[in-house]
Amino acid sequence: xxxxxxxxxxxxxxxxxxxxxxxxxxxxxxxxxxxxxxxxxxxxxxxxxxxxxxxxxxxxxxxxxxxxxxxxxxxxxxxxxxxxxxxxxxxxxxxxxxxxxxxxxxxxxxxxxxxxxxxxxxxxxxxxxxxxxxxxxxxxxxxxxxxxxxxxxxxxxxxxxxxxxxxxxxxxxxxxxxxxxxxxxxxxxxxxxxxxxxxxxxxxxxxxxxxxxxxxxxxxxxxxxxxxxxxxxxxxxxxxxxxxxxxxxxxxxxxxxxxxxxxxxxxxxxxxxxxxxxxxxxxxxxxxxxxxxxxxxxxxxxxxxxxxxxxxxxx
Amino acid sequence: xxxxxxxxxxxxxxxxxxxxxxxxxxxxxxxxxxxxxxxxxxxxxxxxxxxxxxxxxxxxxxxxxxxxxxxxxxxxxxxxxxxxxxxxxxxxxxxxxxxxxxxxxxxxxxxxxxxxxxxxxxxxxxxxxxxxxxxxxxxxxxxxxxxxxxxxxxxxxxxxxxxxxxxxxxxxxxxxxxxxxxxxxxxxxxxxxxxxxxxxxxxxxxxxxxxxxxxxxxxxxxxxxxxxxxxxxxxxxxxxxxxxxxxxxxxxxxxxxxxxxxxxxxxxxxxxxxxxxxxxxxxxxxxxxxxxxxx
Numbered sequence: 001x002x003x004x005x006x007x008x009x010x011x012x013x014x015x016x017x018x019x020x021x022x023x024x025x026x027x028x029x030x031x032x033x034x035x036x037x038x039x040x041x042x043x044x045x046x047x048x049x050x051x052x053x054x055x056x057x058x059x060x061x062x063x064x065x066x067x068x069x070x071x072x073x074x075x076x077x078x079x080x081x082x083x084x085x086x087x088x089x090x091x092x093x094x095x096x097x098x099x100x101x102x103x104x105x106x107x108x109x110x111x112x113x114x115x116x117x118x119x120x121x122x123x124x125x126x127x128x129x130x131x132x133x134x135x136x137x138x139x140x141x142x143x144x145x146x147x148x149x150x151x152x153x154x155x156x157x158x159x160x161x162x163x164x165x166x167x168x169x170x171x172x173x174x175x176x177x178x179x180x181x182x183x184x185x186x187x188x189x190x191x192x193x194x195x196x197x198x199x200x201x202x203x204x205x206x207x208x209x210x211x212x213x214x215x216x217x218x219x220x221x222x223x224x225x226x227x228x229x230x231x232x233x234x235x236x237x238x239x240x241x242x243x244x245x246x247x248x249x250x251x252x253x254x255x256x257x258x259x260x261x262x263x264x265x266x267x268x269x270x271x272x273x274x275x276x277x278x279x280x281x282x283x284x285x286x287x288x289x290x291x292x293x294x295x296x297x298x299x300x301x302x303x304x305x306x307x308x309x310x311x312x313x314x315x
Numbered sequence: 316x317x318x319x320x321x322x323x324x325x326x327x328x329x330x331x332x333x334x335x336x337x338x339x340x341x342x343x344x345x346x347x348x349x350x351x352x353x354x355x356x357x358x359x360x361x362x363x364x365x366x367x368x369x370x371x372x373x374x375x376x377x378x379x380x381x382x383x384x385x386x387x388x389x390x391x392x393x394x395x396x397x398x399x400x401x402x403x404x405x406x407x408x409x410x411x412x413x414x415x416x417x418x419x420x421x422x423x424x425x426x427x428x429x430x431x432x433x434x435x436x437x438x439x440x441x442x443x444x445x446x447x448x449x450x451x452x453x454x455x456x457x458x459x460x461x462x463x464x465x466x467x468x469x470x471x472x473x474x475x476x477x478x479x480x481x482x483x484x485x486x487x488x489x490x491x492x493x494x495x496x497x498x499x500x501x502x503x504x505x506x507x508x509x510x511x512x513x514x515x516x517x518x519x520x521x522x523x524x525x526x527x528x529x530x531x532x533x534x535x536x537x538x539x540x541x542x543x544x545x546x547x548x549x550x551x552x553x554x555x556x557x558x559x560x561x562x563x564x565x566x567x568x569x570x571x572x573x574x575x576x577x578x579x580x581x582x583x584x585x586x587x588x589x590x591x592x593x594x595x596x597x598x599x600x601x602x603x604x605x606x607x608x609x610x
Contacts, residue, residue, distance in 0.1 A: 018451030026467050134348075137599070141592040143543050143563075145550050146584030149570055153577050252456030256547055260570065270459070271551055274466040286463045290455040297454070 004305060008298045016291060020072070023287045024065050027279050072287065078280035080273075087284040090269065098265035100170055101188060101257065102250040104181050108189030109196055110243065114236075116193070117200025121208060122227060132197065139194030144253060148187045148260040155183060165262040184261040188253050192246050199242045203235035210234075237307045244300035251289055342604035349600020355593030359586075363410040372400045374407040375558040383576040393578040396568060404560040405582055411561045412590065415476050415545035415554070416538045422480025423487050424534055430484075431491025432518060432526070436499060445488060452485040461544050465553040472545075472561070475554035479544045483537050490533055494526035501525075528605040535601055539594035546587050562587050 035051045036043075051057075056064055071077070077087040113136075120132035156164035163180050170177040207213060208231055216230045217223075255267030262268075266285065273281035343349050362369075378398040386393040392401040434445040452460065464478035498504060504521050512520070548554035549563030557564065562583040569580035 014447050015451045015454055018448055019454060022451065022455075026463060029467050137595055138588070138592060141539065141588055141595050143546055143566075143584060143587050143591070145547065146566060146580070146587060149566065149573065149580045149584065153573055153580065157574055157577075249456060252458045255458055255462065256550065259551065270462060274462060274551075274553065279467075282463060282466055286455060286459055289459050290451075293456055294454045 001302075001305065005298070005302055008301055012294050012298065015294060019287065019290045020069055021065070023283050023290075024068055026286070027283060028061070077284040077287070080278050080281050082273075082276045082278045082281075087280050090281060091266065091284055091288060094264065094266045094269045096169075097167060097263060098251060098254050098258070098267060100177070101181055101184055101254055101263065101265060102247060104178075104185035105189035105192065105250050105253075106243065106247055108186050109192035109246075112189070113193035113196030114200050114239065117197040117239075118204055118227070118232060118235075120197065120201045121204030124205065132201075136194040136197040139190045139197075142190065144187050144190060145256045145260050147190060148184070148257060151183050151187060152260070165260075167263045167265075180261075181263075184257045184263060187260075188250060188257045191253065192250065195246060196239060196243065200235065200239050203238050204231060207231045207235040237304065240307060241300040241304040244296055244303055247296055251292060339601070339604045343600055346600045346603065348596050349604070352593045352596025352598075352600060355589055356597055359409050359413060359590045359593065362406050363413045366406045366410050369406060371403040371406060374404050374560045375399065376403070383572060383579070385576075386578055392582050393576070395565070395579055396572055396576070401565075401579065401582055404565060405562070405586055408560040408562045408565060408583065409586065409590070411472060411555050411559065412542050412545055412563075412587070415472060415479070415561075416542040416594075418476045419479035419483060419541040419545070420534050420537050422477065423483035423537065424530065426480070427484040427487025428491045428523075428530060431488040431493075432495045432522060434488065435492040435495025436514075436518065436522070442492070446492070449485045449488045449492075452482075453489070457482050457540070458544060458547060461548060462551070462553065465548055470553045470556060472549075472555040472559070475545055475548045478548070478553075479541050482544070483541060486533065486537065487530065490529060491526060494529055495522055498522055498525045532598055532602045532605060535594055536598035539591045539598065542587065542591055542594070 035048050035055070035057060056067055059067070075088050077091075079085070080087055080090055083090065116132050116136070120129045123129050152164045155161050162183055166180050168176040168180050208227075213226060213231050216226045221230075251266065254265060255271060257263070258265045258267040259271055266289070270282060270285040272278075273285070343353075376399065378394065378400075380398070381390065381394045382398040383396055384390055384394040384398070390400055390402070392405060395401055395404070430445055434442040455463075460482040461475075461478045464481055465475055468474035468478060499522065504517065507517050507521050545554055546561070546563030546566070549561040550567045552564075552567065555561030555564050565583040566580060569576070569583065572579055
């Protein structure tokens with residue numbers, strides 16, 4: 001198992017290298033002189049030359065890249081132009097907020113998507129199956145920022161049940177924190193629930209046709225036991241790995257959800273950075289999100305091996 | 316396509332396009348959900364095409380006496396915060412959204428498919444280099460990648476389309492590469508090469524037509540993703556710029572007037588939902604119809 005994880009980590013290195021080159025080159029694509037943007041109103045040639053030296057802009061591109069990667073490996077992703085704070089500190093402050101949102105969204109998605117997938121597979125070809133499929137496809141088609149607006153209109157504006165926006169740290173007031181995150185998590189989890197429903201349905205349909213399920217039924221076991229104990233346990237193997245994979249997608253989905261509900265997380269950080277032309281922050285967020293996504297992929301592969309004993313021996 | 320299967324050695328996988336089309340249509344006809352999806356798409360496409368000739372006010376025509384007016388006979392979908400007719404902006408918005416969705420996918424297909432075919436056909440270092448870059452780009456979440464491109468290119472509908480197109484490209488590279496690897500070992504391709512057909516004609520006549528079905532399905536589904544992505548970028552202010560209408564930008568305005576004018580938020584979102592649902596249903600139907608395992 002350790003050698004499998006080691007191999008996957010080794011394979012990830014060239015991918016991370018290509019991403020780092022891409023993120024570095026993004027800034028070089030910018031039109032105009034970056035020093036003029038850094039200097040603001042200051043146009044004194046000596047100041048501009050000093051800034052050029054400070055940011056090593058006179059160095060060849062390869063040297064600039066090596067310097068940037070060296071700093072990134074030490075956790076230094078540059079300084080935010082807007083707040084003058086290190087980008088790493090800014091991201092570390094926002095990460096727990098988005099992580100809490102993503103975890104709550106995952107709980108919603110699993111709680112809705114998996115039972116719906118099981119029901120749909122067990123009742124294949126019935127109205128329940130058609131409705132579940134239509135709901136799932138609708139979940140994949142609905143823009144989550146629109147769903148967010150509709151929920152705010154209904155739950156906050158009309159019914160007054162939950163706050164329309166805002167954030168409270170879990171460590172300060174857990175109840176209030178969960179309350180403010182309920183709607184955003186539901187909105188973020190909808191598409192994931194729909195995807196999980198489709199995966200669960202498909203996996204369950206395959207498993208329900210297998211010999212061991214037929215044997216279990218032939219033994220006279222109750223249908224409930226056959227489905228929950230024999231079929232679901234095996235059908236969940238691919239579903240669990242897909243969940244780990246989709247968790248990475250949640251980080252990206254959080255961009256819009258955080259914008260609607262004014263949650264000061266990772267997604268809002270990148271949007272604010274884009275509008276403030278704070279490119280060091282944009283680079284940092286893209287780099288860290290992508291590396292996080294790669295590690296979620298490795299976790300998904302590892303979980304697949306852990307949960308599937310047949311693969312454990314061949315890995 | 317008409318010259319696609321002239322070589323005698325063409326095997327069963329290389330069906331005549333006309334036969335394939337009628338078989339696909341025959342299967343598609345039996346799927347009500349796919350037909351419903353197709354009908355939704357057709358309605359929105361027709362609205363987008365005929366927007367200039369429909370009897371509706373201009374999308375930026377302002378009626379200062381009708382600011383944030385609820386739906387009425389005069390304004391069937393109501394007006395926005397500048398007194399503009401929402402029905403007109405919705406119809407013109409369809410043009411922007413569909414155009415962005417289709418152009419983005421055309422960019423992704425035109426860049427991705429040749430690269431994928433080249434990787435699969437040539438193998439070796441070409442394949443290794445293209446595959447590593449593709450894997451890296453696939454590791455960046457789609458929307459984050461589109462936001463990053465749009466941020467560095469600058470906010471506009473054209474740049475949003477380029478950003479979305481480039482972000483969707485890796486999926487097509489991977490798909491075209493995999494399909495090419497599978498098709499290039501088929502007998503009819505081997506026979507064509509043995510008969511002395513050159514590389515480019517082989518790719519054009521035997522590889523491309525036979526890898527097309529999954530690419531068509533993926534393209535249909537990606538139009539749906541691209542429409543949501545364009546709406547997302549416009550919602551964030553990185554896509555269509557005012558006063559030109561876009562469903563995403565309309566929702567962005569609407570969120571500031573949710574208590575006073577909820578109808579401003581309902582219609583653009585419903586339109587995005589319906590058109591994306593249409594493309595998803597059509598894509599699902601096409602996938603089943605083009606799958607040879609389906610009977």
